[in-house]
Amino acid sequence: MDWTEKYRPTTLSEVRGNDKARDEFAEWGRSWDDHRKAVILHGSPGIGKTSAAHALANDMGWKTVELNASDKRTGDVIERFAGRAAMNATLAGSSEKTGDESADRRRNRQLVILDEADNIHGNYDRGGASAITRLVKESEQPIVLIANEFYEMSRGLRNACEDIEFRDVSARSIVPVLRDICRRESLEYDSDALQHIAEANGGDLRGAVNDLQAAAEGKEKVTVEDVVTGSRDQSMDIFAFLDAVLKEQSPQEALQSSYAVDETPDDLTKWIEGNVTKVYEGEELARAYEFLANADRWLGRVRASQNYSYWRYAGDNLAAGVAASRDGTKGGWTRFGRPQFWPSSDKTADYVARKIAERSGVSMDTARRDVIPFLAAMTHHCKPRELTVAMAAAYDLEESHVSFVTGSGETTNKVESIVEDARALREEQMKEHSGSAFEGAVRSDDADDDEEPPTSTVEDAAVAANGGETADADAADDEDDGQSGLDDFF
The missing domain is CATH 1.10.1200 (Non-ribosomal Peptide Synthetase Peptidyl Carrier Protein; Chain A)
Known part of the structure; x- marks a missing residue:
């Protein structure tokens, strides 16, 4: 049996590594009748979000209805299954009354759990996101949405819910869980072996339990040698991966x-x-x-x-x-390049390069060759989010442009929310005309053509770093300087 299921927490007190989030979640459940809002539990995979939802239901004596990523989650399905549960004020067992109307109502609650709520998009899930937004606003039952990426969800849905962030579980919190599992399984262990598993999994408690089970298979004791030889390498670079598959x-x-x-x-x-x-x-x-x-x-x-x-x-x-497919191994060094993720990438790349060139005073060739790859690495998959928003605001980018630079796959709610925040940032900068990182990139349509936009604090720093010269001056002196297009971005 899978140990992650066998040892899943049955009560919130057993949830490890997120004490603050756990307590906030418990308070959300206890006070649901007062606020009646849905909640989004968000954070990295494997840190206990779904387990916490089931544990809360157990603590509260609530039944559960779960709709996960493997289900067909169109608007019709959500309204038919999760919606029916969420709208029912009276559920099975309500005929057994205690005489305390409030207690009866709390006891007959049903917790609706929607796992991977940030993955509802695309043709098959058409209507699913809007159905969920309607659901959380009208529900007569508590709803928990589970998400890895909070900003993959639409702004309307985020605003309609409370949110609680679950952080990566520290190795210090993972080790006691592994030790307890070993005790229950009558499995001997080296302490260093458990420590290695905890550290190797980088905050992923579920992954650590899986690794322990794999290392213990057919053994009476888990040693450091078992763990080191059997552990997963979690830090492989994409270019090393290409070498591995295509050449070695x-x-x-x-x-x-x-x-x-x-x-x-x-x-x-x-x-x-x-x-x-x-x-x-x-x-x-x-x-x-x-x-x-x-x-x-x-x-x-x-x-x-x-x-x-x-x-x-x-x-x-x-x-x-x-x-x-390869005939033997391949030698030598190969210059691998970032793929063009979009069918319209040539046109999109031209637009982005032009915006960078105009903004930074460099040639489009320099923007394509040096600046775009740098921005792509810095904002890969829209992380960190604040930097991605700043980039979109600085160069006035739309959804397709942000997706092109960050390599985020098809346009998602995360990308849309980034562009929305970038527009708000630009509008704020136009009003303030000072004190924001990319204010120099924003000009009102009614601004006088002869009026120079104010220099932002980030640009001031870039000028100082260049010995008092502006990025435009650098570009004039050496148009092919690979860093010239990045000065005023930072």
């Missing part, structure tokens, strides 16, 4: 590497597709493209069904399949 590793090794790199199968497919022609040719290339086509079919099934278990089959094809 066996199919089995390449598949393991795909688990270690911090990218989704969707993005990994694009990275390989965009670089495979730099290494493969002839029959090798034809075979690789066939596996990539298979991977794309499985990814299509994920998008259609929201069943993320299909990702494993996409990973088999994009990693093991492409590696198996």
